[in-house]
Amino acid sequence: MIDGKLWRETCATDERLALASAAEVSFTACGVDFVFGAGSGAPAFELRAPDAAWQRFFQRVPPPWYQSFFGMLMRVPGAEVRGDELAFAQHAHLVRRVLEIGRTLASGEPEPAAGPLPEAHATTGGYTTVRLDGVPHRVFYEESGTGPDVLFLHTAGADSRQFAYLMNDDRLRANRHMVAFDLPWHGRSAPPPGAAPGTYALTTDRYAETVVALADALGLHRPVVVGASMAGEICLELALRHPERFGGVVACEASDKVPGRQVSWARDPRVDQTLFVPEWVDGLMAPQSPAEYRAEVWWGYSQGGHGTFVGDILFYSGDWDATDRVAGIDTGRCPVVMLTGEYDYSCTAEMSRRTAEKIPGAAFAVMPRLGHFPHAENPPLFVPHLLDALSLIDDRTERLA
Incomplete structure (x- = not known):
């Protein structure tokens, strides 16, 4: 899996996550705990899934269903949100970003950069x-x-x-x-x-x-x-x-x-x-x-x-x-x-x-x-x-x- 210390450090310096500076992230052996509010102690919610599911998820190009934790929740047995589901819904954009960073670190490849879009003026x-x-x-x-x-x-x-x-x-x-x-x-x-x-x-x-x-x-x-x-x-x-x-x-x-x-x-x-x-x-x-x-x-x-x-x-x-x-x-x-x-x-x-x-x-x-x-x-x-x-x-x- 991913080096938890490096993951946390990378998240701490990520520009997109910096927009929500109150969010802290900690990690467990089986999944990911998200702790919201500095010094709050207990995690607001945890993302859980079998180890084999996480291994598929963190591939650079994951197989179908594993490209998103929402996909895992719907199609992968054992994937679940534990704890405050409201907090999970409120911070779904941060969850995705943290997991994207984890996928990049796990694969050792940089995130694909956005390129220019073609002109669209014919309509x-x-x-x-x-x-x-x-x-x-x-x-x-x-x-x-x-x-x-x-x-x-x-x-x-x-x-x-x-x-x-x-x-x-x-x-x-x-x-x-x-x-x-x-x-x-x-x-x-x-x-x-x-x-x-x-x-x-x-x-x-x-x-x-x-x-x-x-x-x-x-x-x-x-x-x-x-x-x-x-x-x-x-x-x-x-x-x-x-x-x-x-x-x-x-x-x-x-x-x-x-x-x-x-x-x-x-x-x-x-x-x-x-x-x-x-x-x-x-x-x-x-x-x-x-x-x-x-x-x-x-x-x-x-x-x-x-x-x-x-x-x-x-x-x-x-x-x-x-x-x-x-x-x-x-x-x-x-x-x-x-x-x-x-x-x-x-x-x-x-x-x-x-x-x-x-x-x-x-x-x-x-x-x-x-x-x-x-x-x-x-x-x-x-x-x-x-x-x-x-x-x-x-x-x-x-x-x-």
Whole structure:
């Protein structure tokens, strides 16, 4: 394992940890104790896991589930937080940083540095109005490229900025007209007038209705819908409900049901949501994803509207349950491609595979070195997967014409 003295000394001089100077860190034989408040004595909480799990965790490139302690908590037997779980939630950003330092020391390799991001200026944006239950909603959208329509759907608590680099990719722009939009209550699409903050709650019906209304408002012709996570789930629902309206779906990080992803700390007033929510999702990304893209995903989640992430998760890991319905998708009318990153511990590749096997004619593939946000955490790696999926949908559509 790691030299505890060196680990503590490194943490003591780390610039990011210095922002929380009241935090002290001590270590035990089996895991890590975090002591908050100088001279407090007893640890506020401890992170515990089997020795074999820690050995996997501290590899420079850990295997799936072990890239994050949140992943270990969900998927690795014996991983747990002992003590004050509220303190753990309040300091999740410091926990991650301490463990990152430990991983660097254990591997003997420096942390990957963030590089420059490509320019993303090819999109144009504007607003349109969609009516939901008779109520007008002002919705922001962006578009880029020429060709058949592709509609991108962002993940829970996020917005269409996630697709900036896909929409600037020359290979996609040359052959596709791409549209991405911010759901109401997200990003640049405000809540409807008079809506009380914190009351937002997404349902399967409202989500499907919103996507159809936006496609109609923009005059999109049978667009292929692409989305990950909750957006991957609604892709499957759209293929089931509206096979004539959409030309196909690319459902990423999706399965017929995703249990266990609602978390009380995401709505607890004692927890800073601008820190906890991005930490909750950060570990879902693959460790190989470039630091610069990962940082943008983190920052985007830190800017989510009050209660928006929680309201989306009520759909993602609650209202959405198509266990007994996905078999009814007619891929002859609406082709289905499912893609899942190998590092996604929320919706694992095996969960997606089992769902794809229920859908006659659906295609499925695992995406190596990608996690829960493939379109945003590593766009250059994801684009070839997307191009292959779109090509497959094109081929199937041409055979049916």
